[in-house]
Amino acid sequence: MRKSILIVVVMALLAGCKGNSDPSEWSSKKIDHWFEKGEWLGDWKVSPDSSIDRRAFAVSWFSNRERWEKAFAFLRENDPDMLEIRRYDIDGDNLYATVSEYITKNEEDALYEAHRKYIDIQYVGAGRELIGIAPLSGKKETLEAYDDSRDIEFFTVSKGENRPAIPDRFFILFPHDAHRPGLKDGENSPVRKIVVKVRVD
Numbered sequence: 001m002r003k004s005i006l007i008v009v010v011m012a013l014l015a016g017c018k019g020n021s022d023p024s025e026w027s028s029k030k031i032d033h034w035f036e037k038g039e040w041l042g043d044w045k046v047s048p049d050s051s052i053d054r055r056a057f058a059v060s061w062f063s064n065r066e067r068w069e070k071a072f073a074f075l076r077e078n079d080p081d082m083l084e085i086r087r088y089d090i091d092g093d094n095l096y097a098t099v100s101e102y103i104t105k106n107e108e109d110a111l112y113e114a115h116r117k118y119i120d121i122q123y124v125g126a127g128r129e130l131i132g133i134a135p136l137s138g139k140k141e142t143l144e145a146y147d148d149s150r151d152i153e154f155f156t157v158s159k160g161e162n163r164p165a166i167p168d169r170f171f172i173l174f175p176h177d178a179h180r181p182g183l184k185d186g187e188n189s190p191v192r193k194i195v196v197k198v199r200v201d
Helices: 002-021 028-037 054-063 065-077
Strands: 087-091 095-103 112-114 118-126 129-135 139-147 152-157 161-165 169-173 177-183 190-199
Touching: 028 054, 054 065, 065 087, 065 095, 065 118, 065 190, 118 177, 129 169, 161 169, 169 177
Parallel strands: none
Antiparallel strands: 087 095, 095 190, 112 152, 112 177, 118 169, 118 190, 129 161, 129 177, 139 152
16 A cells, blocks of 8 residues: 555656656746746847747757757847848857848738748847738648748738837747748838747757
C-alpha cells in the first residue's frame, strides 16, 4: 500500500516538474507573468506588440534560447539608422537579419504572406507603417504557392487586422501568423525596417 502511494506521489512530482519546465504546459497566467517580466528582452527598450503569440514564443524561446538571445542582442546593440541596407549573418542560416528601406504601400498593392522555416522579428526603426495580421487558418485563395527556396507563400485571408508598427514596438510573427507588412499609415511614406529571421528548428 505504502509503495503504491509513494509511486503516485513521485509520478505527481515528476508531472509537476515537467509542467514547470515545459512552457507548453504552463497556465496562461504563468505565460503572461514570464512574458511581461521581459527579462528575455535583455534590456532592449522596445515594447512587444500585443499581437504576439506568447505561448508560441515561450516554447520557442526555451527550445532555442541562445538563438533568441543573439537576435535581441543584435537589435539592442545596433542603431537602425547606422546599419547598411543588406543581410547580416548573426548565426549563418539559423539566424540572420535584413535591413531594408521602402515606401509604404496601399492595401490593394500588398499581399498576405507566411513562412514555414523562419519566425520573423519585425521592427520599424524609422518611419511608420501598418502590418496586417491574420491567423493562417483564415487563408482563402492561394495567389503564389509556397516557394521553399524563398520560404514564402502569398494568399488572401478571410479577415485580418492592421496594427501600427512604429519605432517603440516590435512584432514576432510565427509560421501560423499570416502577415501583410509595409502598408501605409495615412500617407505613403519612407520606412527603414529590420527583420530578424529566427529558424524554427
